[in-house]
Amino acid sequence: MPIELKNISYTYDPGLPTSKEALKSVDLTFREGEFVGIIGHTGSGKSTLIQLLNGLLEPTEGTISLDGESYYPSLEKASKKQKKRLIAARLKQVRQKVGLVFQYPEHQLFEMTVAKDISFGPRNMGLSEEEIEKRVQKSMEMVGLSEELKEKSPFELSGGQKRRVAIAGVLAMEPSFLVLDEPTAGLDPKGRDEILGNIKKLQKETGISVILVSHSMEDVALYAERIIAIDNGRVIYDDLPREVFSHAEKLKEIGLGVPQMTELGKLLASAGWEIDETILTVDEMKAKLLEVLSC
Amino acid sequence: MSEEMVRSENLTFTYAEESDETEENPSPSVTFRKALDGIDLTILRGQMIVILGHNGSGKSTFAKMLNALLKPTGGSLWVDGIDTSDDENLWTVRQTAGMIFQNPDNQMIASIVEEDVAFGPENLGVDPEEIRKRVDESLKAVGMEEYVLSSPTHMSGGQKQRIAIAGILAMKPELIVLDEPTAMLDPRGRAEVMKTLKRLNQEEKITIIHITHYMEEAVMADQLYVIDQGKIALSGTPREVFSQVEKMRLLGLDVPPVTELAHELQEPRIREILQKKGIDVPGDVLSVEEMVEALCRSN
Amino acid sequence: MLRDITIGQYYSADSFIHRLDPRTKIIGTFFFIIILFVIKGLYGLMIAGILLLLLVRLSKVPLSYIVRGQKSILFLLLFTVVLNMLMIKGEVLVRIWFLQITREGLYTAVFMAIRLILLVIGCSLMTLTTTPLQLTDGLERILRPLKKIKVPVHDISMMMSIALRFIPILMEETDKIMKAQSARGADFDSGGLTQKAKALIPVLVPLVISAFRRADELATAMEARCYRGDEGRTRMKELKYKKQDYIAKGVVLLASVGLYMTRFLPSVTTTWQMIMRIFT
Structure with a gap:
């Protein structure tokens, strides 16, 4: 059940002097079960992209579809009112299948209890109380929140816990795709590792697709199976992490970087070491060093 | 001028927390939680200090005490030789130890850059011409001089934080305390802020106390303190601290x-x-x- | 949508109007508002409109920018127009079921609409060319006499200026929260009025919480920068009337008197009738 973007462009304030083209003819496919990392500096167009994925913005040009069916079906015969209603229904469907967790998602919490807040999504879907109850339970488990927090006010929790509640609120809709915009912003290293570790586990166990927007090259190198690099509204790389990070020069040029181990590998290679592939993690580097030294 | 910029002796801060009324416990009880528990340290003039610690370790409390936003509940803290617990010194302490916070939007008072930078010296009662001079100098020191008359609304996080730093510089502080100033910024903004701090420390000889979660920023420090549960868990040069990989991991931190x-x-x-x-x-x-x-x- | 609101926002430019003392602008706007309510007849309004357009040109704020900011009052405008059109009795022009539009109603509706538009443009022009802090300083100086009777003039002005500063931030935040809740399936468009109001709870609660958090952080930041109210506070730009202010004030006074005089002109309809009479 892939999400497909074909020739997508998005312009803010079209026709006005303030107009800005945020995305330019983007072609992308997000497949099921993947863990994709999206990198790009602020203003590159990545936050526009994730809002398009969730149907919060309608592309100015091009088509976006989920499971072969467009987000914005062309309903030539339908009246204007009908069309509006049908598209709204379709988008509701899309938003349930493509869950979006915004930056600092804890700022959207509003209910009296954790359980009630998490059930906001499922309730909007019109599920039965029984089903909602089940989903709340399940999604709290998924993000590693203990059950006794259920009846607590979300505002009494710690920063990291609040964020988990917010993520659980999206997971409770049982999406097939989970889009996260910098889920670790503002957390300490431990909180960051816990959240990312949790998401990775989730992806492995449930087969949910994860689309992670991150500023940290170390994090995407560690968790993503595929990386999309965006610059100035265009996709410049869409490949395996090893391939993307082999373009160290270009990435630096557009205000990004490479993981520290990748840089070390490059420097060692130019100093005469026999390291021809791109190294991403400490473990890989250790293994490689041993391999080179042992022969 | 003494060489000591900050000195603390057995510095303690206790929060009183009122527990919620519950069915089992109808009368709410007050529990005391030590946010800081016996901190002893000496920071020398002109140093670049980084404080690390996970969320809730007490590092923000320490930062606020340096600016006399919080007063010690036990022990003592001197900033530039001034006792921070004495109410009479309040404004001198705040002028000496400028403070920058995490969210750049929530520390800007004015809608125009120059007015915001002028806010501090205006509060101090500085003469108008002198304020003008300080505003221009401070904006230059953070490399934002071309934005004197701009509105910060559409600026990047890094630019906003640099303006906030200029606002503190205009008060002519001896020390700048920054409480996670880079947490909400992207890598580019972080680099901008760090470059500015380094320059202020090296060229203007301002003592910097920088609180962060980013290890690449911590590496730049002269001296590093790791705070855990209100106590100093580790301290030393970045080299000394980071080489204790196992201990850092136990403290929930990175190397x-x-x-x-x-x-x-x-x-x-x-x-x-x-x-x-x-x-x-x-x-x-x-x-x-x-x-x-x-x-x-x-x- | 929400980004269009320009009420209370400063437009950075260097113009005669921008350089005026904020007190001149506040007093000028005050006069303008009074005059708008004193004027009778479309002539006066038309002249006031032309004068206002001249001022806009002089301020170097693009007219399109101001007009875009008017979107937010569109609802109020329509409401006034419809209400006036339907409620005022007189010579009936159109009758639909029990609703009727009268000549007098139509005239009043158009008049009120123009008045409202001019009013908002006039006020926007002041806030667009004066930074909130300048506005505060100006207001504080004008209201200074009230200090004697213990009105906290400084604090009120400071609060106002901070409120203006946070409008764009809270607007952006509202947009963000609405999007976040939409992503969780919230529906802000369909349903009746009660349902729509209910749908706003998930937006309002986080918004209020965030506003409090921001207020708290801002207060701490202000304290950290040695803010202690008006006590011992100086200003980088001290308010001083300059030659241009006296000129501007003179112009305002003249224009006000002139506009007031339009009361004594014959109304548009009578003029029209007079012209018709001459030709027939």
């Missing part, structure tokens, strides 16, 4: 990947292999360049 690699290479089995090739990698490597050098020395 730079190269330091981790260096630590991994200390395994006896691996050391042996390395030594056979005549390579000696120390356990306290901090940068990629150092690592390359160590590995290539006799290869």
Whole structure:
């Protein structure tokens, strides 16, 4: 059940002097079960992209579809009112299948209890109380929140816990795709590792697709199976992490970087070491060093 | 002028927390939680200090005490020789130790850059011409002089934080305390802020106390303190602190990947292999360049 | 949508109007508002409109920018127009079921609409060319006499200026929260009025919480920068009337008197009738 973007462009304030083209003819496919990392500096167009994925913005040009069916079906015969209603229904469907967790998602919490807040999504879907109850339970488990927090006010929790509640609120809709915009912003290293570790586990166990927007090259190198690099509204790389990070020069040029181990590998290679592939993690580097030294 | 910028003795801060009324416990009880528990430290003039610690470790409390936003509930804290617990010194302390917070939007008072930078000196009752001079100088010091008349609304996070720093500089502080100023910024903004801080420390000789979660920022410090549960858990130069990889992990903190690699290479089995090739990698490597050098020395 | 609101926002430019003392602008706007309510007849309004357009030109704020900011009052405008059109009795022009539009109603509706538009443009022009802090300083100086009777003039002005500063931030935040809740399936468009109001709870609660958090952080930041109210506070730009202010004030006074005089002109309809009479 892939999400497909074909020739997508998005312009803010079209026709006005303030107009800005945020995305330019983007072609992308997000497949099921993947863990994709999206990198790009602020203003590159990545936050526009994730809002398009969730149907919060309608592309100015091009088509976006989920499971072969467009987000914005062309309903030539339908009246204007009908069309509006049908598209709204379709988008509701899309938003349930493509869950979006915004930056600092804890700022959207509003209910009296954790359980009630998490059930906001499922309730909007019109599920039965029984089903909602089940989903709340399940999604709290998924993000590693203990059950006794259920009846607590979300505002009494710690920063990291609040964020988990917010993520659980999206997971409770049982999406097939989970889009996260910098889920670790503002957390300490431990909180960051816990959240990312949790998401990775989730992806492995449930087969949910994860689309992670991150500023940290170390994090995407560690968790993503595929990386999309965006610059100035265009996709410049869409490949395996090893391939993307082999373009160290270009990435630096557009205000990004490479993981520290990748840089070390490059420097060692130019100093005469026999390291021809791109190294991403400490473990890989250790293994490689041993391999080179042992022969 | 003494060499000591900050000195604390057995500094303690206790929060009173009122528990919620519940069915089992109808009368709410007050519990006391120590946010800081006996901090002893001395920070010298002109140093660049980084404080690390996970969320809730007490580091923000310490930052607020330096600015007399919170007063010690036990022990003492002197900033530039001034006792922060004395109410009479309140405004002198706040002028001496300027403070920058995490969210750039929530510390800007005015809608125009120059007015915001002028806010501090205006509160201090500085003469109008002198304020004008200070505003221009401070904006220049953070490289934002072309934005004097701009509105910060559409600026990047890094630019906003630099303006906030200019606002503090205009008060002519001896010390700037920054409580996670880079947490909400992207890598570019972080680099901008760090460059500015480094320059202020080296050229203007301003003492900097920088609280952060980013290890690459911590590496730049002269002295590093790790706070855990209100106590100083580790302190020393970045090299001394980061080489204690296991302990840092236990404290819920990171070390730079190269330091981790260096630590991994200390395994006896691996050391042996390395030594056979005549390579000696120390356990306290901090940068990629150092690592390359160590590995290539006799290869 | 929400980004269009320009009420209370400063437009950075260097113009005669921008350089005026904020007190001149506040007093000028005050006069303008009074005059708008004193004027009878479309002539006066038309002249006031032309004068206002001249001022806009002089301020170097693009007219399109101001007009875009009017979107937010569109609802109020329509409401006034419809209400006036339907409620005022007189010579019936159109009758639909029990609703009727009268000549007098139509005239009043158009008149009120123009008045409202001019009013908002006039006020926007002041806030667009004066930074909130300048506005505060100006207001504080004008209201200074009230200090004697213990009105906290400084604090009120400071609060106002901070409120203006946070409008764009809270607007952006509202947009963000609405999007976040939409992503969780919230529906802000369909349903009746009660349902729509209910749908706003998930937006309002986080918004209020965030506003409090921001207020708290801002207060701390202000304290950290030695803010202690008006006590011992100086200003980088001290308010001083300059030659241009006296000129501007003179112009305002003249224009006000002139506009007031339009009361004594014959109304548009009578003029029209007079012209028709001459030709027939």
